[in-house]
Amino acid sequence: MTRFNNxxxxxxxxxxxxRNGAVADAMRRMGAPYRxxxxxxxxxxxxxxxxxPQSAQLAEELWHNDSTRESLLLAPxxxxxxxxxxSTAREWISTIPTTEVADILCLKLLKKMTWACNLAEELILxxxxxxxxxxxxxxxxxxxxRLAETRAYAETESRRGCPLTAGIxxxxxxxxxxxxxxxx
Numbered sequence: 001m002t003r004f005n006n007x008x009x010x011x012x013x014x015x016x017x018x019r020n021g022a023v024a025d026a027m028r029r030m031g032a033p034y035r036x037x038x039x040x041x042x043x044x045x046x047x048x049x050x051x052x053p054q055s056a057q058l059a060e061e062l063w064h065n066d067s068t069r070e071s072l073l074l075a076p077x078x079x080x081x082x083x084x085x086x087s088t089a090r091e092w093i094s095t096i097p098t099t100e101v102a103d104i105l106c107l108k109l110l111k112k113m114t115w116a117c118n119l120a121e122e123l124i125l126x127x128x129x130x131x132x133x134x135x136x137x138x139x140x141x142x143x144x145x146r147l148a149e150t151r152a153y154a155e156t157e158s159r160r161g162c163p164l165t166a167g168i169x170x171x172x173x174x175x176x177x178x179x180x181x182x183x184x
Contacts, residue, residue, distance in 0.1 A: 007053075007055070008058060008062070011074065015038045015040050015048070015070050016038065018038065018040045020039035020040065020041070021039060022039070023039030023041070024038060032098070034069040034097075035068070036067055036069070037068075038069070042104070045073055045077065048074060049074055049078050054079065054080040055078060055079075055080070056079055056080055056084070059076070059078045062074050063075040066095065066097065072101045073100070073101060073104050076110075077109075084113065089110060089119060090119075092105065093105070093130075093131055093134050096134060099137075099164070105134070106134060107141055110141070111142060116141075116142060119138065120142065121135070121153075122135075124139075124153045124157065129162050129164040129165060130164065132157060133168060136153070136157060136169055136172055139154070140171075143175060143176070144179050147179060147180060151172075151173060154169045154172040155169075158170060
C-alpha cells in the first residue's frame, strides 16, 4: 500500500481503492445528500478505522469533510473516546445529515460516553427531528438500562407522528417489550 505523509490522504486513497460504483449510484438515486460517495460498506470502514491511529484532530478533519459520506461515517470510529466531550457531541449532532451517520455516531462513539444518557434525554426534547432520532438511537444503544424512562420517551415520540422518528420509536418500544418479557 502507498504511504502518505498525511493520514487523511491515506484514508481517502483506501476509500477510493474500495469504492463500489453500483452502491454509490444507488445511494445517489435514493437522494443521499453527499457530493462524494465512494460506496464503501461499514465493515470496510471499520477495517480502515482499525488500521488508523485514533486522533481527535483527524476525526475532526473527517467530520468537517461533510461532502463525503465515508468521511462522516469514519470520524466517530477514529475519535479517541477519552477526548470526546459533550460540547463536541452537541456540535456534531447539530450537523448530522442522515440517519446512517446518526446510527454510526451513536454506535461507535456516543454510547461509550459516561454522559450518554444525559445527552439522549437532552436531545429527545429538541425541536429538530434528527436530534430526536439521534436521541432514540442512542437510547437503543444504551439498553437495557432505564427501560421505563426509555419507553416513555419512545411512546411520546411515537405519538408525534414524525416520519423520521416513527420507525425507530416503534422498534425501541418493541425491543423494550422483548427485554421485559425475557427479564421480568
